[in-house]
Amino acid sequence: MADNITADTNRLPELAAERIADVDNLISDDIEMSDSEDLKEDDIRKGYLQLPSGRALSLQETYSVMASENTVMIILIGPSECGKTTIETTLYQLFQRGKVSGFLFAGSKTIQGYEERSFYTRVNSKQEVATTPRTSRGLQEIFLHLRLFDENKNQKINYLFADLSGEEIQAHLADINSLTKNMPFIKLADTYTVILDGERLANKHQRNGVIEEASIMVRTILDAGLYSSSTKVQLVISKYDIIEGGNDANTKQYIERNLQELRLLILRYINNVSLHKVAAMPNEGSLEVGFGLDSLLLSWEYVPAYMQMDTTYGVNYSVKSEFNKLFYKLAGEAHE
């Protein structure tokens, strides 16, 4: 299908992600859309309807969200136990106490998913050290969902979170077909949040490995062209309480320099890279629960589709088709 389109000279230049995207897979007949996809007749109990499970969503279950409302898809990348799930669940839990960075909680399709992952961070679990169970999941149920209301912009935005472990990425290292076939959602990412384990960064014997691993994971994705002109990357140091508690100037300087290097590497591909220090569930030191999550949330800013177009594409364009006229109209709005 893509080959036929290329022959058309009026065609808009493709973004890298579009070039590799298997559109047929994305728009497959398997996608079932109905006005009540969440409610299904229960085969087991007659006279009853099954309510939505509230657990993590499958890719298919996210389509109704993405199709109907403003959505940001965030993929958290990092090795096992680096704190990806704790970041996701603590952000959800912060909303139980109050609004975060001008956002209000407006709903979630995965409340059960959040609650089961959050339980052992709470006092009523009768534990004395906060833990987040290691995410065990099938290939299907991978997305956590938050719907937030932006007070400043007066709009609701959906956030879909998926996490990828370093192992999952490395299993498909340098094999883009394998990566996108097994994790098709990666093509839909608006933002990659790369987690660097602060506990390991604080350890002189492990810190080089952390940087190396992050660098390879990011390059695997970026070299595969899985980004567009509006994709964002956040480099996040998790468990920052451990680094802060260690109070070692040498470690801090090491982190500062190496993260800048990593940032420069990513800037060769995309323009929007930010650095964050996070302690979602700090077990030591004086940092508060959720430290740094407010600024991380702001970095996942929703950008409307028309703003995502790289308007420089239109400059040498002859306006022949109605479609291209529409493009100019939208690009014009983007400048306003």
Place this chain on the structure above:
Amino acid sequence: MNKRCFIVGLPGAGKTTFLAALWHSINNNSVETKLKLNKIDNGQYLAQLSRKWVDAEPLERTVPSNEQKDICVNLIMPTGKTFDLFLPDLSGETFQKQYEQREISKELVEYVKAADAILFFIHVDGVKPLGFIPEHFTNSSEGNSVHRLVREPQKHDPIQVQTIELLQFILDLRKYEKTNVGFVFSAWDLVKQSDNKMTPEEFLFDYMNMLWQFCNSNSDILHYSLWGISAQGGKLDDRDTLLEKDFPIERIVVEDAGGNKGWDITLPLYSMMGEIE
């Protein structure tokens, strides 16, 4: 003219006590209430509840086998207009099942769809602050016990989270048609004992902030009102004190969102039912 109010609440939320006090109030002329009973039709169930309520006797828990789905009272407004109000007394376990087992009977779906308003009961005693482990224990603690407590959603998940999930079901079933919800904080006297100035509005904001956010960010599909109600007037352990009042209706405390107090337990229904044509 018919109106339908769907009454929601987890076990022990105060739904049945409210209905008992409501029946007594609409039948009683010692205190002025916005709604009064126009004529007795089929009030047997409510009358039984009310008989126990006036003597401050404990009411039996409504269990699924004892649910009353067809309660209907014929009411008269101050303007003289009359209407039939349908309000089922469902077991809290029915709603617990929706949260835990994720199922709902088709019959209930029809009730939800047809409702003119939802009255959502929340017992204030079940509302607990969210405590994170790092805020209570230092890392030098002994560590976790080998035997981990298994999460029981209805017992362990915060009440505001369960409330939001049940509301999401309701909104989903009603295809996001604008829905009128009245939240009733029951056993309101317990809140007033610890903070006499607390209003229902402040209680929602201070103790159930996620629910406050949910309501305020969904004003396009949800209109809400708040009530603090003590339908019993206090704890049944202190029965003698409760029975000291000359009129049982004087035990009732109804407080609106802003803190205006009275005895009229029909106010939430009256304000939510809208104009009666």
